[in-house]
Amino acid sequence: MSISFHIDCTRGQGRTGRLFTPHAEIETPVFMPVGTVASVKGVPQDTLEELGAQIILGNTYHLYLRPGVSTVRKLGGLHGFMAWRRAILTDSGGFQVFSLNELRKVTEEGVTFRSHLDGSSHFFSPESAMEAQIGLGADIIMAFDECTEYPADAARARASMEMTARWAARSKKYFEEHKNEVPWNQGPGARGQGSEASVNLWPLTPDPSSTQSLFGIVQGGMDRALRKESAERTIEIGFPGYAIGGLSVGEPRELTREIVESTLEHLPKDQPRYLMGVGTPEEIVEYANLGVDMMDCVLPTRAARHGLLFTSEGKVSIKQARYAQDAGPLDANCGCRVCQRYSRAYLRHLYASNEVLAQVLNTIHNLSFYLDTMRRVRHSISLGEESHSF
Amino acid sequence: MSISFHIDCTRGQGRTGRLFTPHAEIETPVFMPVGTVASVKGVPQDTLEELGAQIILGNTYHLYLRPGVSTVRKLGGLHGFMAWRRAILTDSGGFQVFSLNELRKVTEEGVTFRSHLDGSSHFFSPESAMEAQIGLGADIIMAFDECTEYPADAARARASMEMTARWAARSKKYFEEHKNEVPWNQGPGARGQGSEASVNLWPLTPDPSSTQSLFGIVQGGMDRALRKESAERTIEIGFPGYAIGGLSVGEPRELTREIVESTLEHLPKDQPRYLMGVGTPEEIVEYANLGVDMMDCVLPTRAARHGLLFTSEGKVSIKQARYAQDAGPLDANCGCRVCQRYSRAYLRHLYASNEVLAQVLNTIHNLSFYLDTMRRVRHSISLGEESHSF
Numbered sequence: 001m002s003i004s005f006h007i008d009c010t011r012g013q014g015r016t017g018r019l020f021t022p023h024a025e026i027e028t029p030v031f032m033p034v035g036t037v038a039s040v041k042g043v044p045q046d047t048l049e050e051l052g053a054q055i056i057l058g059n060t061y062h063l064y065l066r067p068g069v070s071t072v073r074k075l076g077g078l079h080g081f082m083a084w085r086r087a088i089l090t091d092s093g094g095f096q097v098f099s100l101n102e103l104r105k106v107t108e109e110g111v112t113f114r115s116h117l118d119g120s121s122h123f124f125s126p127e128s129a130m131e132a133q134i135g136l137g138a139d140i141i142m143a144f145d146e147c148t149e150y151p152a153d154a155a156r157a158r159a160s161m162e163m164t165a166r167w168a169a170r171s172k173k174y175f176e177e178h179k180n181e182v183p184w185n186q187g188p189g190a191r192g193q194g195s196e197a198s199v200n201l202w203p204l205t206p207d208p209s210s211t212q213s214l215f216g217i218v219q220g221g222m223d224r225a226l227r228k229e230s231a232e233r234t235i236e237i238g239f240p241g242y243a244i245g246g247l248s249v250g251e252p253r254e255l256t257r258e259i260v261e262s263t264l265e266h267l268p269k270d271q272p273r274y275l276m277g278v279g280t281p282e283e284i285v286e287y288a289n290l291g292v293d294m295m296d297c298v299l300p301t302r303a304a305r306h307g308l309l310f311t312s313e314g315k316v317s318i319k320q321a322r323y324a325q326d327a328g329p330l331d332a333n334c335g336c337r338v339c340q341r342y343s344r345a346y347l348r349h350l351y352a353s354n355e356v357l358a359q360v361l362n363t364i365h366n367l368s369f370y371l372d373t374m375r376r377v378r379h380s381i382s383l384g385e386e387s388h389s390f
Numbered sequence: 391m392s393i394s395f396h397i398d399c400t401r402g403q404g405r406t407g408r409l410f411t412p413h414a415e416i417e418t419p420v421f422m423p424v425g426t427v428a429s430v431k432g433v434p435q436d437t438l439e440e441l442g443a444q445i446i447l448g449n450t451y452h453l454y455l456r457p458g459v460s461t462v463r464k465l466g467g468l469h470g471f472m473a474w475r476r477a478i479l480t481d482s483g484g485f486q487v488f489s490l491n492e493l494r495k496v497t498e499e500g501v502t503f504r505s506h507l508d509g510s511s512h513f514f515s516p517e518s519a520m521e522a523q524i525g526l527g528a529d530i531i532m533a534f535d536e537c538t539e540y541p542a543d544a545a546r547a548r549a550s551m552e553m554t555a556r557w558a559a560r561s562k563k564y565f566e567e568h569k570n571e572v573p574w575n576q577g578p579g580a581r582g583q584g585s586e587a588s589v590n591l592w593p594l595t596p597d598p599s600s601t602q603s604l605f606g607i608v609q610g611g612m613d614r615a616l617r618k619e620s621a622e623r624t625i626e627i628g629f630p631g632y633a634i635g636g637l638s639v640g641e642p643r644e645l646t647r648e649i650v651e652s653t654l655e656h657l658p659k660d661q662p663r664y665l666m667g668v669g670t671p672e673e674i675v676e677y678a679n680l681g682v683d684m685m686d687c688v689l690p691t692r693a694a695r696h697g698l699l700f701t702s703e704g705k706v707s708i709k710q711a712r713y714a715q716d717a718g719p720l721d722a723n724c725g726c727r728v729c730q731r732y733s734r735a736y737l738r739h740l741y742a743s744n745e746v747l748a749q750v751l752n753t754i755h756n757l758s759f760y761l762d763t764m765r766r767v768r769h770s771i772s773l774g775e776e777s778h779s780f
Contacts, residue, residue: 037745039740044727045731071715080717083733324461343471346465349427357434361434
């Protein structure tokens with residue numbers, strides 16, 4: 001078994017469940033911290049474990065460019081490379097190719113793009129994106145899709161959705177033919193050689209007969225009918241889980257919610273549903289209550305680097321002078337190691353002094369807040385209570 | 391009792407001991423990580439505790455400029471401000487005023503200097519430097535000295551040494567008259583108000599009748615006779631501990647060692663001896679074996695930020711391409727959390743990708759290496775064995 005999903009409780013549209021992957025059992029709904037280049041920026045892996053992160057996300061586009069898939073594969077895949085025992089999900093690279101590349105060229109075959117690091121030219125197709133993700137060896141990988149821009153006219157949204165559907169079929173075909181090439185399935189040499197000491201490092205092997213799981217992605221822009229059609233076509237191809245992509249691309253939040261809610265109606269109730277790239281603490285509560293099982297977002301980590309902290313009493317911009325002599329904790333209701341130890345005055349000082357510890361502590365707190373938020377949502381769904389978004 | 395020092399074992403000139411300060415008992419010889427602006431760059435305080443750091447150093451010059459002494463005092467001194475339970479030592483500000491300020495103006499009264507942050511004009515005298523250090527509230531504070539530049543001619547070295555001696559007397563006088571103003575001695579309001587939650591944060595109070603301890607500093611340039619005279623004049627003023635300053639200012643290492651060795655002969659055997667601003671792993675072993683009890687240096691933390699790592703097999707420049715696929719640990723003989731978990735390939739990737747985690751992990755390892763080195767020195771002195779410097 002490479003993946004299985006059990007729903008434990010439901011309340012309205014929301015549900016709690018457990019997602020079993022080769023490396024970890026994940027309680028859903030789950031928030032997945034983003035570790036773009038195999039690091040959740042500023043946070044050591046043992047701290048992520050303490051925070052209760054059960055699954056993290058890696059970005060295929062970035063990892064493909066640096067350190068490169070072959071290096072990660074040689075080190076045993078992402079799990080061995082970054083010494084992370086729990087689950088990992090990689091995106092397909094599609095979103096970053098579209099968002100970071102103004103000079104990309106899209107054809108039926110795939111996308112030609114330039115590296116944001118050195119300008120070198122590269123090509124992603126459904127097949128090469130699968131090859132990359134198999135080499136990276138995450139537990140869950142994503143079909144290669146085209147993220148439709150916003151706004152897009154009806155013809156463009158349809159054409160884009162249809163190409164995503166064709167790419168989904170190609171993604172699945174390549175994956176099925178190559179899924180046994182996952183690094184953890186490659187025998188004794190799989191987790192890195194080149195050093196006699198490597199055997200001591202990080203024993204990670206899951207069931208060697210297990211493979212990755214490929215999820216499909218629903219596109220269709222902001223058109224409910226197209227979304228429905230995209231869902232139906234993606235389900236027809238058949239995946240163990242489905243994502244809603246192409247949102248949080250500039251549209252108003254009300255529209256995001258409307259599309260999420262209507263798209264969810266067309267996704268199988270007994271399979272995991274992943275909403276990509278959202279959101280604020282309020283939004284992740286809202287979407288979890290609508291029946292989304294998995295979410296990821298750079299917001300908690302990116303905001304932390306800009307001194308924007310999420311608390312039970314709202315957002316705190318820690319750079320403000322009003323906190324310069326504030327001896328209280330950042331969030332009196334938070335049990336994280338930052339709030340248990342440091343004052344707002346100290347966090348403000350670290351930020352104002354441009355100390356690296358500011359990013360470290362701010363990120364730990366924000367992730368703790370997000371993960372706690374999801375814990376509360378799971379708890380309230382399992383109790384049948386309404387969970388409020390602050 | 392504000393400080394006491396017990397020597398446990400001696401071997402040749404080297405000795406092991408215990409230094410009791412208001413906040414911690416310190417095993418000597420000790421290496422003190424540098425936390426310039428109330429943060430050992432990139433390392434959370436709980437990690438420093440796990441590494442076994444018993445005392446850390448803060449820089450008065452930097453803290454005086456930002457966040458300012460009054461802020462630190464209001465938050466309970468450095469211990470309360472940075473939530474650090476163990477011991478702290480602050481330097482006098484003299485060294486930084488001399489090394490960071492080309493436009494400083496020195497008179498008998500003190501030093502006028504410009505902030506490296508905003509160019510604003512400031513003045514440090516022995517009295518104001520003591521006032522600042524009392525407000526910061528470290529366990530051990532340092533007399534305000536003039537760090538003689540290298541090279542300096544005989545007349546200049548003598549004049550500078552004599553001014554340091556006069557400043558030492560003024561430092562002691564001010565300190566004796568004001569030592570009861572230390573933040574931990576200031577009653578209920580001492581550790582910060584302004585938030586009803588502050589009481590929960592960090593209970594740190596040592597014996598409220600204890601005070602800080604002021605150490606004297608021996609100067610005298612590279613002249614052994616002047617060093618002897620400086621030691622004698624400083625001892626005559628009378629301090630509970632003595633530092634050797636004015637070294638590592640550009641002189642050859644052999645000369646540093648010669649001055650250290652000859653100066654140590656003139657310092658009281660039963661009091662702690664602190665060599666400021668050294669050194670490499672080899673040097674700290676060497677100086678410990680000469681009878682130095684305390685050392686500090688930015689080298690392990692600064693080198694870590696540049697990818698230079700100290701290991702049992704020598705220095706490793708982790709940025710090198712040769713480590714890109716090296717699955718082995720940074721140092722197979724190191725028990726730190728970095729070497730126990732991550733590969734050289736991963737550390738190299740983090741550095742090459744300019745990830746903040748590179749600085750965090752590199753610094754943790756280098757500090758672990760320095761603190762372990764001192765642990766081994768203490769062990770070998772206590773066993774009466776010769777300890778080798780690699």
